[in-house]
Amino acid sequence: MRHPTLLITVLLAIGLAAPPALADSISDTIDVRLAQGDNSPAATALRFSQATFPQDGSVEEVVLATDAAFADALASGTLQGTERPLLLTGPTRVRSDVASEIDRLGAERVTILGGENALSADVEEDLTDAGLDVVRLSGLSRLETAAAIASTQADATTALLARAFGNGGDETGAFADALAAGAWAAEEGWPTLLTETALLSTATADALVDSAVERVIILGGEVAVSAQVQTDLEELGLEVDRVSGPTRFDTAVAVADERGFTSAAAAERIILAEGQAADAWAAGFAAAAHGALAPAPIVLANGDSLPEATIEFLIGTAFAVDAADVTDPVLVCAAAEAACEQARILLGLPQKAELTLAGADQPVPSRTTLQGTIDLFDYPASVAVFGPCVTEGLIVPDEDGAFPLVVRAEPGECDLTVEVSFDNGSVQLIERTITVAPAEPQEGTVTDTETGGDAYTFVPDGGDAAIDVAYSSDDSFVVDGQPATIGAFEASITVADRIVYSADTEDGTVHDLTNVAPDSITSGTVGNVDLGVARYAIIEPVTGVVLRDGLTITDDTGFTVGGSTVQRAGFEAAINEGDRIVISGQTLRLTDVTVVGQVNDISVDLVSGIARLKAGALGDDPLNAEDERFRARAEAASQTFRVDN
Numbered sequence: 001m002r003h004p005t006l007l008i009t010v011l012l013a014i015g016l017a018a019p020p021a022l023a024d025s026i027s028d029t030i031d032v033r034l035a036q037g038d039n040s041p042a043a044t045a046l047r048f049s050q051a052t053f054p055q056d057g058s059v060e061e062v063v064l065a066t067d068a069a070f071a072d073a074l075a076s077g078t079l080q081g082t083e084r085p086l087l088l089t090g091p092t093r094v095r096s097d098v099a100s101e102i103d104r105l106g107a108e109r110v111t112i113l114g115g116e117n118a119l120s121a122d123v124e125e126d127l128t129d130a131g132l133d134v135v136r137l138s139g140l141s142r143l144e145t146a147a148a149i150a151s152t153q154a155d156a157t158t159a160l161l162a163r164a165f166g167n168g169g170d171e172t173g174a175f176a177d178a179l180a181a182g183a184w185a186a187e188e189g190w191p192t193l194l195t196e197t198a199l200l201s202t203a204t205a206d207a208l209v210d211s212a213v214e215r216v217i218i219l220g221g222e223v224a225v226s227a228q229v230q231t232d233l234e235e236l237g238l239e240v241d242r243v244s245g246p247t248r249f250d251t252a253v254a255v256a257d258e259r260g261f262t263s264a265a266a267a268e269r270i271i272l273a274e275g276q277a278a279d280a281w282a283a284g285f286a287a288a289a290h291g292a293l294a295p296a297p298i299v300l301a302n303g304d305s306l307p308e309a310t311i312e313f314l315i316g317t318a319f320a321v322d323a324a325d326v327t328d329p330v331l332v333c334a335a336a337e338a339a340c341e342q343a344r345i346l347l348g349l350p351q352k353a354e355l356t357l358a359g360a361d362q363p364v365p366s367r368t369t370l371q372g373t374i375d376l377f378d379y380p381a382s383v384a385v386f387g388p389c390v391t392e393g394l395i396v397p398d399e400d401g402a403f404p405l406v407v408r409a410e411p412g413e414c415d416l417t418v419e420v421s422f423d424n425g426s427v428q429l430i431e432r433t434i435t436v437a438p439a440e441p442q443e444g445t446v447t448d449t450e451t452g453g454d455a456y457t458f459v460p461d462g463g464d465a466a467i468d469v470a471y472s473s474d475d476s477f478v479v480d481g482q483p484a485t486i487g488a489f490e491a492s493i494t495v496a497d498r499i500v501y502s503a504d505t506e507d508g509t510v511h512d513l514t515n516v517a518p519d520s521i522t523s524g525t526v527g528n529v530d531l532g533v534a535r536y537a538i539i540e541p542v543t544g545v546v547l548r549d550g551l552t553i554t555d556d557t558g559f560t561v562g563g564s565t566v567q568r569a570g571f572e573a574a575i576n577e578g579d580r581i582v583i584s585g586q587t588l589r590l591t592d593v594t595v596v597g598q599v600n601d602i603s604v605d606l607v608s609g610i611a612r613l614k615a616g617a618l619g620d621d622p623l624n625a626e627d628e629r630f631r632a633r634a635e636a637a638s639q640t641f642r643v644d645n
Contacts, residue, residue: 041282044282048286063080065113067088075145076113078156081186094126099130110127113137147203158213159215162178162219163220178284179300208233215238249299271287290332299313353420365440366436370434386417417432446496447495459542478510526576536552553571
């Protein structure tokens with residue numbers, strides 16, 4: 001009886017590698033190799049297991065080999081078949097993520113490959129202590145281990161034969177021709193045996209003599225497995241064939257052809273694995289069960305690029321899965337991201353969308369609009385964004401792919417997902433994490449209160465628009481420097497007060513109010529000028545809201561305009577809405593300001609050539625208290641307007 005809880009407890013205590021991190025995903029592609037993250041042999045095999053057997057509790061047995069070397073895993077394809085994944089672990093203990101995967105799969109048995117120098121007795125003890133049945137297949141060398149594995153297929157009449165050792169210092173040559181053949185062995189139930197290059201190894205010859213094998217298929221050309229080996233096999237009375245190409249990449253395509261995949265058009269799924277790197281064996285061997293179950297051919301990449309043999313296999317074919325109606329993954333990529341992307345394009349799949357969030361590499365203040373850009377490479381698609389710190393839903397990029405993204409959240413990390421749904425059925429999920437910082441405090445002047453509706457309006461200093469703010473009892477309130485209740489805040493707030501609005505801080509949202517008595521306002525923007533009664537007001541310039549009303553111009557007042565002393569007449573000739581005024585004792589100091597703003601509320605008397613208009617929220621006819629608009633006269637030649645000051 002298994003004890004899955006015990007398995008996790010015993011093996012997690014070892015404290016080895018954590019599960020791989022989440023990454024971007026594409027529905028038409030299974031990424032076994034991450035663009036960033038753990039791509040070690042053990043992590044690669046683990047992700048192949050998860051991709052091949054996604055359903056929990058679906059496996060009775062797993063195959064386990066060392067992650068330190070390829071020799072024992074080279075012949076594992078026949079054991080994997082379509083029912084057992086190959087997992088890899090360190091030589092002295094079982095990795096915690098491997099332990100978790102065994103438990104997820106629901107396995108009851110583990111077949112260990114190799115002797116105790118490969119996987120120690122402690123590994124075996126960990127597994128048996130967890131209630132698993134453990135079998136070890138091993139020999140004095142990789143040759144004998146392969147023979148021990150072959151012995152489990154007693155009824156097999158065909159065997160594959162690959163070279164056992166590299167040459168010329170290139171150890172990858174020892175597994176180069178076997179990379180794509182693991183799925184063939186798994187699919188057919190054929191054992192894979194190994195040999196020296198120059199002659200048939202004795203251990204392998206003995207294994208063949210003692211087996212039911214009648215036919216041997218040599219993998220690779222004569223540089224890998226010599227003509228003498230072929231002669232030695234024939235002298236044992238065996239039928240011998242050879243599947244090879246001028247390079248390991250061509251050999252992989254030749255193996256695919258022998259399996260019935262004459263090109264990508266004959267397959268519903270393609271496995272692309274790295275073929276040249278020192279650790280390429282992990283993906284090639286771990287792909288065996290997936291390649292048999294799909295079924296799918298295994299072809300090889302060379303670093304960031306695809307070799308000619310692989311390109312010819314993929315290009316110019318009518319892929320069996322309609323590229324306009326993709327519902328399942330059609331590419332499994334265990335190669336570099338650039339090679340995978342090239343394969344996707346050759347198969348007619350949409351390129352991976354490229355997302356940029358300008359400034360997101362630094363903390364983003366809440367209430368900030370991030371500028372996003374997404375490149376869809378002209379593939380038709382809809383785009384949506386999801387995340388707790390943004391407004392979720394569809395976004396509409398402009399013709400350059402740009403779109404705004406408003407961030408609103410309390411400080412902390414926020415995970416964003418951008419979902420790109422292509423017309424062919426492919427869905428790409430782009431994951432990003434941003435750090436949200438407290439919103440920048442906004443200080444300004446209150447221009448409206450709606451205490452019954454728990455809201456107020458203010459204009460930030462230097463701002464060009466008013467901001468409506470809703471508040472609640474969950475917020476924090478300060479009045480004249482002292483903490484206050486929501487009721488005290490509502491009783492205190494009036495037009496012209498000063499407010500510091502701090503949204504989404506670590507303490508929530510804070511409304512810090514400073515009461516301002518209207519008669520204490522001695523400087524600001526001039527408005528509501530009425531020279532008929534010698535009155536004016538100080539207003540908030542964006543909204544035109546009156547902050548202090550009823551100010552008068554009298555003969556006993558001193559006047560300056562632009563720093564120069566003037567008489568009352570000169571002052572009245574200069575003053576109009578939008579000017580800046582400072583009341584300094586008995587002196588009015590005026591600064592003439594050019595009014596800038598969008599023209600609105602315009603009316604034109606075509607007979608007199610006089611127009612009345614507002615610029616922004618400002619405008620005044622200084623001689624007409626009823627008409628608070630600027631007065632302009634038309635220039636006869638151009639019909640443009642000149643505003644009278």
